[in-house]
Amino acid sequence: MSTDSPAIRSAGSPPTLLGSIADSIADWGGAVLDSVQAIGDMSLFSVRVGYWLTMRLPKRETLLPNFYQVGVLSLPVIDLTGTFIGMVLAVQSYFIFRDLGLKTWLGAVINMTLVRELGPVLAATMLAGRVGSSMAAELGTMRVTEQIDALESMGADPVHYLVVPRLLACIFMIPTLTIMADFMGVVGGYLYSIHILDIDEHHYWKNSESFVQTFDLFSGIFKSVFFGAAIALVSCYRGFHCTPGAEGVGRAATSAFVWSFVLILAIDLFLGKLMYSTYYHLFPNASKLF
Numbered sequence: 001m002s003t004d005s006p007a008i009r010s011a012g013s014p015p016t017l018l019g020s021i022a023d024s025i026a027d028w029g030g031a032v033l034d035s036v037q038a039i040g041d042m043s044l045f046s047v048r049v050g051y052w053l054t055m056r057l058p059k060r061e062t063l064l065p066n067f068y069q070v071g072v073l074s075l076p077v078i079d080l081t082g083t084f085i086g087m088v089l090a091v092q093s094y095f096i097f098r099d100l101g102l103k104t105w106l107g108a109v110i111n112m113t114l115v116r117e118l119g120p121v122l123a124a125t126m127l128a129g130r131v132g133s134s135m136a137a138e139l140g141t142m143r144v145t146e147q148i149d150a151l152e153s154m155g156a157d158p159v160h161y162l163v164v165p166r167l168l169a170c171i172f173m174i175p176t177l178t179i180m181a182d183f184m185g186v187v188g189g190y191l192y193s194i195h196i197l198d199i200d201e202h203h204y205w206k207n208s209e210s211f212v213q214t215f216d217l218f219s220g221i222f223k224s225v226f227f228g229a230a231i232a233l234v235s236c237y238r239g240f241h242c243t244p245g246a247e248g249v250g251r252a253a254t255s256a257f258v259w260s261f262v263l264i265l266a267i268d269l270f271l272g273k274l275m276y277s278t279y280y281h282l283f284p285n286a287s288k289l290f
Helices: 008-012 015-057 060-070 072-099 104-146 147-153 160-193 201-211 216-242 248-283
Strands: none
Touching: 015 160, 015 216, 060 072, 060 104, 060 160, 072 104, 072 160, 104 147, 104 160, 104 201, 104 216, 104 248, 147 160, 160 201, 160 216, 216 248
């Protein structure tokens, strides 16, 4: 006859189906609550940044190093990736358009795709990876080593001193990086199409001129401003709310890039739909490639 008590038997028994469902619901509920809290904290952080933007701008000595870090040092990687993206577009599109007998339209497809979508998104993605992660890691290290607390103890607001210059640098420099990405992509696509794929140069540029409008270039640059603001706010927020230790700094840098990239795509979808719906509603006779 077994001497095990009912309590011991119940503790060692496998969980029931009802208990598993309850645990799953609790996990999902905890995730939802954490997400709502994060959104609220992010909103309050953004309001605080906006307050300092309107109240007092940073000094020139604080702004210029951030402009250099965000803009000048990002140019090589933007130029390189932009050139290769233009070439990749030419490679991937050529055979389809050749089979359709429309290979001279390749310039219109490459250039419109670059200035509308790939140029701004590419520049923003490179900025999120190179600058956004660096911001989160730098500010996270300052939080872990209590440098941010030291600023507060000296009477300086860390948001005004650390976040606002980075935000302004991203907002003002990413349009320039977008233009460079567009330009290098157009050059890369042109060189590959004309000198390797042997497409007629006159028709290549003629079709591009016919279908790529000034609004296409403007829309890409306009969207890039919102991309830059999202990158700076997310990266600085993750750095300011970094958990202690080296692992926390690494997680802050990783999550800054991931969430910046997600926001870039979401903003691109929303603004693209809004801007082009408005444009073609106001100008129904505007040129359309498709």
